[in-house]
Amino acid sequence: MAWDRTGGPRIAFLGTGAQGASIGADFVLAGLDVTFIEQWPEHVMAIREKGITVNLPTRSINAKVPALHLCQVAEIKEPFDLVFLVMKAYDTKWACQLIEPCLAPDGFIVGLQNGMTHDEIAEVVGRRRTIGAVIEIASNMFVPGVTxxxxxHDESWFALGALDPARQGRVEEVAKLLRHSGTVEVTDDIVSAKWMKLVVNAAELIPSAIVDLPLADAARAPGMLDVMRSAGYEAMQAALCDGAKIVSIIGMPPVMSNHPERYVDQIFDEVLKTFSRPDTLTTSLQDWRKGRKAEIDDVNGYVVKTLRRHGQSAPVNERVVEMALEIESGTLQARPENAKRLGAIG
Structure with missing residues (x-):
């Protein structure tokens, strides 16, 4: 590896919720130099006392790892070569501003997030220190210290790509590390790959949360699959208007057809088949059940704004955003009966 320090890079996971904690644990158990940085005080204390426990489908692992609270970032004296940012999309800018003084001059922030956060990362640390990423894992966390x-690993999938083409050669070094946690593809077109993931997220995250159902149940509810796919179709149109290409993600075969809606159907079916268990709650529904806000503006809202810039509308995504904001304001309750207003015809 081309890291300056002996023994490999110094790594931070900024955001160690369900996803960040499980990936970070894999890094720790691989013998890498890892520090967790987290905003949930009880979670930090639990990790310090008992390590991080990750329950997988057929096994559990535990890793002992240094854990810092956000308020302790100012105490960090040795810079990180890599920071894996695994926080909500709406937390991207301030989180990057917080950690930027601790990032090595030749280091990277890797945005393992939903949404098109790569540009926000680059605004803070520069394009040469930004790696865009796509992540496809289903996880949940409700107890401190346990995800x-x-x-x-055989079902977990990632894509990585540098924003600065001159730095693309370094991405494979990062991919080698991330392969401790799953399959990793390196792409020269990370922006298109992230758009394809946003297409899936627009179809699944908020729509299933609005009807307060696990993803698989939401997709089976009368009329909901059509609504979810329609949200994805609009997202694909936004992606194409934004200059993205239809590319293969999450381990699917190379794209054989440029038919946008057919591709949305195929990729959404793959998510339901491989990355959804009967009890899988989308991150948005988990957020609402914890009393937190969801990534509305960064997913479905992003679709609406993108198409508006190009003189087009996104009626399904507009309805999703409208209802989601009502739920967050307390004027609407997430429940299965919302399917009718979303446009589902049972």
Whole structure:
């Protein structure tokens, strides 16, 4: 590896919820130099006392790892070569501003997040220090110090790509590390790959949360699959208007057809088949059940804004955003009966 320090890079996971904690644990058990940085005080204390426990489908692992609270970032004296940012999309900018003084001059922030966060990362640390990423794992966390990961390494999938083409040669070094946690593909077109993931997220995350159902149950509810796919179709149109290409992600075969809606159907079916268990709750529904806000503006809202810039509308995504904001304001309750207003015809 081309890391300056002997023994490999110094790594931070900024955000160690369900996803960040499980991936970070894999890094720790591989013998890498890892520090967790987290905003949930009880979670930090639990990790310090008992390590991080990851429950996988057929096994459990535990890793002892240094854990810092956000307020302790100012105490960090040795810079990190890699920071894996695994926080909500809406937390991207301030999180990057917080950690930027601790990032090595030749280091990277890797945005393992939903949404098109790569540009926000680059605004803070520069394009040459930004790696865009796509992540596909189903996880949940409700107890401090314990994460439940529903996809083991053989089912977990990532894509990585540098924003600065001159730095693309370094991405494979990062991919080698991330392969401790799953399959990793390196791409020269990470922006298109992230758009394809946003297409899936627009179809699944908020729509299933609005009807307060696990993803698989939401897709089976009368009329909901059509609504979810329609949200994905609009997202694909936004991606194409934004200059993205239809590319293969999450381990699917190379794209054989440029028919946008057919591709949305195929990729959504793959997510339901491989990355969804009967009890899988999308991250958005988990957020709402914890009393937190969801990534509305960064997913479905992003679709609406993108198409508006190009003089087009996104009526399904607009309805999703409208209802989601009502739920967060307390004027609407997430429940299965919302399917009718979403446009589902049972």
């Amino acid at each position: 439940n990961r529903q996809n083991d």
